[in-house]
Amino acid sequence: MPNGKSKYFFIPVLLIDIIILSISFFIAHNLFKSEILSLNHYKLSFTIAAFTWILIVLNRKIYDIPRFLRMDHIMMENVKALILYFLLINTLLLFFGIAISPKFYISMFLSFSFLQLAWHIAVLFQIKKMRIRGLNYRKVLLVGMNKNMEAMIKRIQSSPEVGYQISALFTNAAPNEFTKNLYQGRLEEVKSYCESNIIHHMIISLPHKQSAFINDLLHFGDNNLIRVKIIPEYSEYLSQSFYIDYVDLIPILKFRQEPLESLSNKLIKRSFDLIFSFFVILFICSWLFPVVAVFIKLSSDGPIFFVQERSGKRGKIFNCFKFRTMKINRESDLIQATKDDDRITPVGRFLRKTSLDEFPQFINVFKGDMSVVGPRPHMLKHTKMYSQLVNKFMVRHFAKPGITGWAQIKGFRGETKEVEDMKKRAEADIWYLENWNLLLDFKIIILTVWNIFSGKEENAF
Incomplete structure (x- = not known):
């Protein structure tokens, strides 16, 4: 992947999904040849199945791979997409009046589900391997130093599969044994460093009293194609993880993620x-x-x-x-x-x-x-x-x-x-x-x- 980019990743992955779907139809066809009423129905049903899967992949974004991989969460999204696919295909075949027996339909769906999940797992492992080898990476600049930033540095350095490379650390705190290899200067030097180096992401962890400087870096990032992320100050003293919801533009902290509330x-x-x-x-x-x-x-x-x-x-x-x-x-x-x-x-x-x-x-x-x-x-x-x-x-x-x-x-x-x-x-x-x-x-x-x-x-x- 040139320059660590992955813009061509989605198309071949989706094409292989369609090939897997055709294999699943082939398996079901050979198991239940007598269940197909006509070749036209067979062709039409495959076309509907293929386009429906493409729409679901685009809608559910199941091949949008996050930097911090949670294999169980990603695969759960894949399972949800397959369940939705099962329901949609069934509805569309009935709508178009295509006579395919339940035996053929279930055989095709089970074959596709098994092969597609196996393929998706293989893709995830391949991405992890590529990132470990230094491909599909993002250069990260860190601003500020506290216990959260220290934890972030340790997490990135111990997890090469994340695909983050720390380019520099800027802080007004004196560098120590832990930060000396990353330290590149004081806060006021951030912009000049970014202007002379390639930076993809900037992670900021500064106290609220520096809000004017934080906002300045946000604007600078937007104008220089740098994605800016902020570790909020209150994460320093809260004793548990939290999540942010919004009511209009008002941020509200939630202290528990509950999937079963969905x-x-x-x-x-x-x-x-x-x-x-x-x-x-x-x-x-x-x-x-x-x-x-x-x-x-x-x-x-x-x-x-x-x-x-x-x-x-x-x-x-x-x-x-x-x-x-x-x-x-x-x-x-x-x-x-x-x-x-x-x-x-x-x-x-x-x-x-x-x-x-x-x-x-x-x-x-x-x-x-x-x-x-x-x-x-x-x-x-x-x-x-x-x-x-x-x-x-x-x-x-x-x-x-x-x-x-x-x-x-x-x-x-x-x-x-x-x-x-x-x-x-x-x-x-x-x-x-x-x-x-x-x-x-x-x-x-x-x-x-x-x-x-x-x-x-x-x-x-």
Whole structure:
């Protein structure tokens, strides 16, 4: 890529997408030749599919690769584009009256999705390799020196895949061992340096009292084709990350990014929950429930299901369903199960160890009280107690509770002997709701199943 530019990157990548689409049509055609009514329908359907994908790529900007790569976020955008593509193609084929069987259509779509995702991952890795080799880079000039600028320098220097090359640092602070190799002069020398050197980006981190100088550099950057970015002064004293929204031109700080506040993400997660829970209830619970019910009844007196009030999204109370694993006792709503708890029946111990006692919660998921993945719901007593003991504990209630979750696969499940145990669980749950995407849910589900079958659920008792 000459001069570190990538203006010709998009066209060949999109052309390969179209080639992948044609391969997917070829695969579906060879699998279901008899399902195509006419060659004209085949050609028209491919043309519609190709143009629709081009429009989606342009609209969703899935090949706009950010400097700081977050592979999971990028791939989630790709998955969203494919879901939208599936819905649009289906609608357009119906609109044009093109008779293609569901078998052909689904085969084509699954082939395209798999190949396109694999291709996109390959593109991302290739871009990272190119940047590490010094291609597709941007020259950066830094203005000001404080702890945030120091962290920025360390991040850029330790991450060559970002593709930033630090050209110079200008600050009125005396250079030290850390900055001496980057230091090029005082603040008043910034403009003259830019005029005699190629600079793509300028990053400024200065106190508010220098607002006139900051504005001067903003205007200078605009007039000299330099993109200016500012690290705000208040990031020096705020103890957590933040995001900026705007009401007209008024900036408003948000202290938490919540992907599940997006309507499209809510629909994606709820659709997945409905489909997943429906198939589990239909194909697993339909035969599992009668078998487990017999063993529970034979092992102890009492009901098959244990129903307990738990704290749900935004603190809403709901009835959580589980298979009963304990003898009938008056402390079930007050005291957590512990290792070697004499209230647990022999059958109950097996159900807990294998997590089979959780399967009735798929009914909660189907009803909408819970999600397949999310923070585990707690007893009302514990919600009240830990909300007083653990800072930000209630933040986890911004999301629907789940059958499994990020905290569980990190080992934070079972009895909480110390407040610190619950603090770590809450931190993991908050990280989940700030970083949610559908691929993360898939990862958590796969790791949960793996932990169960590999015997790593040490705290399942």
